[in-house]
Amino acid sequence: MTTSTDIRTQPAWRYLLDIRLRLWRRNLADFWAELRKHPVALIAGVVILIYILAALFAPQITAHDPERGSLRQRLIPPAWEEGGSWTYPLGTDGQGRDIYTRILFGARVSLAVGLLSVGISVIIGLALGAAAGYYRGRLDSILSRFADLLMAFPFLIFAIGVMAFMGPGFTNLILALTFKGWVEFFRLARGEVMAEKTREYVEAARVSGQSHTRIMLSEITPNIMQSIFVLATLRMGFMIVTEASLSFLGLGIQPPTPAWGSMVADGRNTLLNAWWVSTIPGLAIVFLVLAINLFGEGLRDILDPRLKIE
Amino acid sequence: MNDTHAPLLELRNLTTMFPTRRGEVRAVEAVNLTLRKGQILGLVGESGCGKSTVLLSILGLIAKPGRVDKGQVLLEGRDITHLSGGEMRRIRGREIAMIFQDPLSTLNPAFHVGEQIRESLRLHHMMLGPPWPLDRAKKAREKKRVIEVMQEVGIPAPEARYKAYPHQFSGGMQQRALIAIGLACQPKVLLADEPTTALDVTIQAQIVALMRRINQEHHTAIILVTHDLGLAAEFCDHIAVMYAGRIVEIGPTDQVIEEPRHPYTAGLLRCIPHVGERRAIEPIPGNVPDLADLPPGCAFSLRCDSARPVCNEGFFRLQPASADAVKRGEGGHWARCLRLTDYQMPALED
Numbered sequence: 133m134t135t136s137t138d139i140r141t142q143p144a145w146r147y148l149l150d151i152r153l154r155l156w157r158r159n160l161a162d163f164w165a166e167l168r169k170h171p172v173a174l175i176a177g178v179v180i181l182i183y184i185l186a187a188l189f190a191p192q193i194t195a196h197d198p199e200r201g202s203l204r205q206r207l208i209p210p211a212w213e214e215g216g217s218w219t220y221p222l223g224t225d226g227q228g229r230d231i232y233t234r235i236l237f238g239a240r241v242s243l244a245v246g247l248l249s250v251g252i253s254v255i256i257g258l259a260l261g262a263a264a265g266y267y268r269g270r271l272d273s274i275l276s277r278f279a280d281l282l283m284a285f286p287f288l289i290f291a292i293g294v295m296a297f298m299g300p301g302f303t304n305l306i307l308a309l310t311f312k313g314w315v316e317f318f319r320l321a322r323g324e325v326m327a328e329k330t331r332e333y334v335e336a337a338r339v340s341g342q343s344h345t346r347i348m349l350s351e352i353t354p355n356i357m358q359s360i361f362v363l364a365t366l367r368m369g370f371m372i373v374t375e376a377s378l379s380f381l382g383l384g385i386q387p388p389t390p391a392w393g394s395m396v397a398d399g400r401n402t403l404l405n406a407w408w409v410s411t412i413p414g415l416a417i418v419f420l421v422l423a424i425n426l427f428g429e430g431l432r433d434i435l436d437p438r439l440k441i442e
Numbered sequence: 443m444n445d446t447h448a449p450l451l452e453l454r455n456l457t458t459m460f461p462t463r464r465g466e467v468r469a470v471e472a473v474n475l476t477l478r479k480g481q482i483l484g485l486v487g488e489s490g491c492g493k494s495t496v497l498l499s500i501l502g503l504i505a506k507p508g509r510v511d512k513g514q515v516l517l518e519g520r521d522i523t524h525l526s527g528g529e530m531r532r533i534r535g536r537e538i539a540m541i542f543q544d545p546l547s548t549l550n551p552a553f554h555v556g557e558q559i560r561e562s563l564r565l566h567h568m569m570l571g572p573p574w575p576l577d578r579a580k581k582a583r584e585k586k587r588v589i590e591v592m593q594e595v596g597i598p599a600p601e602a603r604y605k606a607y608p609h610q611f612s613g614g615m616q617q618r619a620l621i622a623i624g625l626a627c628q629p630k631v632l633l634a635d636e637p638t639t640a641l642d643v644t645i646q647a648q649i650v651a652l653m654r655r656i657n658q659e660h661h662t663a664i665i666l667v668t669h670d671l672g673l674a675a676e677f678c679d680h681i682a683v684m685y686a687g688r689i690v691e692i693g694p695t696d697q698v699i700e701e702p703r704h705p706y707t708a709g710l711l712r713c714i715p716h717v718g719e720r721r722a723i724e725p726i727p728g729n730v731p732d733l734a735d736l737p738p739g740c741a742f743s744l745r746c747d748s749a750r751p752v753c754n755e756g757f758f759r760l761q762p763a764s765a766d767a768v769k770r771g772e773g774g775h776w777a778r779c780l781r782l783t784d785y786q787m788p789a790l791e792d
Contacts, residue, residue, distance in 0.1 A: 335542075336548045340561075342531070
């Protein structure tokens with residue numbers, strides 16, 4: 133006789149929790165073993181970690197105030213230059229603020245913007261992309277055309293337009309970056325799900341009695357998370373650069389909150405007599421983004437199953 | 443097999459349609475099958491004759507825009523043709539399980555093999571009790587059952603292999619794992635779609651032996667879909683031969699193999715090579731006909747060496763093909779050939 137009493141339907145959040153737990157357990161040990169074979173990615177990872185620690189413990193690392201300086205201490209050069217002092221290891225800016233301190237606090241902004249904008253983009257892009265790729269049909273047509281439309285705008289111009297319309301600020305910055313940022317993830321997720329859907333394990337899951345929702349979340353998604361993760365890392369560098377560009381233009385983070393982009397902008401007028409004011413935050417951006425990109429490349433080598441020879 | 447058992451799975455006049463640009467194609471037409479508890483039925487035919495479509499029709503998984511057009515699928519007397527999605531999902535995997543041809547691509551590459559077996563237990567709530575965070579022992583009970591099933595299908599060192607990924611298994615082990623997934627919920631019916639085709643001959647024999655053991659120990663009824671009449675002859679109690687979406691011959695294995703009454707079955711038998719014999723294999727000329735463009739009358743008439751003009755007239759029913767066919771009914775030997783009464787098989791040259 134068919135049993136129907138012992139069947140309960142499971143809420144969707146349990147599938148999601150499940151995926152997270154299973155992926156976590158699976159990957160961590162393998163991942164570490166693989167990472168050690170990619171020294172460049174490993175070094176890049178360490179650099180990123182240093183940035184993250186610096187951002188987290190900024191108030192403990194430095195004694196200076198990031199937002200208020202002393203006008204008598206303006207434009208002091210870095211410690212190794214003539215006239216520099218170790219009180220201000222990387223010198224001071226036009227308002228007498230310690231650049232080292234502002235770099236540390238600026239890392240908070242950059243990392244937060246990178247993580248949040250990419251994180252939200254992944255969630256939106258993955259959800260819509262997976263649904264479009266799995267169900268196809270009209271839903272897919274509408275979403276894909278909308279994505280194509282957004283792809284037609286240059287990213288920075290689009291973000292400038294949105295910021296000009298909504299006004300500057302941290303929240304608006306995240307929104308401006310995600311408005312277009314999800315499209316990349318949508319396209320990737322859609323394509324990957326379409327490819328995965330043709331594989332036999334999906335049919336086998338149907339045959340074993342799984343629902344479409346469950347197959348999409350609990351069977352297919354874990355198989356595409358690696359590509360999503362790689363893209364997320366690579367996009368994070370891009371998001372940080374875009375944030376810096378917007379802040380440079382005065383549309384992003386507003387002074388006096390330290391952001392690397394606006395710090396570069398601050399130093400433009402004194403570039404000839406105080407090069408460090410612009411250059412040092414510029415280098416901070418370069419090193420972080422370079423490290424993220426190198427780490428992303430390494431991650432792709434490690435995680436992409438197509439590159440892996442078993 | 444004991445014919446007094448009530449039928450476990452019954453297909454009545456099952457017809458599955460696929461709309462195409464050139465009109466509707468009947469991939470499965472008017473198929474009647476009866477499967478009893480513990481019975482092994484072989485569904486034999488060339489590629490594209492509708493064997494796999496029969497299995498998917500049973501499970502209600504015909505891809506749109508295809509559909510089951512007519513007929514019924516009865517599971518223990520209950521019509522499951524028109525169940526809702528949720529009701530059908532409770533039958534799939536729980537009452538009727540299916541295994542596939544290519545085990546590697548059928549296993550999900552992202553998960554441990556053991557987890558995939560456990561997934562089917564979880565899906566059908568085979569272990570009672572509240573969900574995971576509330577009842578931590580439940581997972582242990584599920585794991586224990588998984589190890590049990592892995593042992594049963596002959597995966598050595600199941601504890602160690604619980605956490606292996608599918609690609610770390612050999613082909614035979616993968617197929618065993620797939621069978622374990624199918625068996626975890628102790629289904630009543632196992633649908634096997636060419637389960638040995640992708641495997642080495644020696645592994646094939648092991649998998650067949652495994653399925654036979656499962657059949658004997660749990661009385662699981664099996665429908666084996668294969669193009670290998672030799673395999674079906676060795677493994678099945680009954681054989682149904684399909685051609686162009688229809689059953690052309692059905693009956694107890696020994697009768698179908700030893701006295702094939704349909705020219706197509708006879709042709710298939712002549713295609714089987716025998717070890718130690720130097721008899722030339724005689725292929726059946728031509729190909730499976732286009733389902734959208736079938737000849738009138740007998741679909742096999744185009745390739746039949748003894749076809750006559752009358753073969754293209756009218757509709758052919760299954761005819762009794764042995765003396766006791768009518769008496770035994772669906773357990774008897776039947777064939778869909780107009781010339782059954784006067785048709786004599788040319789003797790096989792031994």
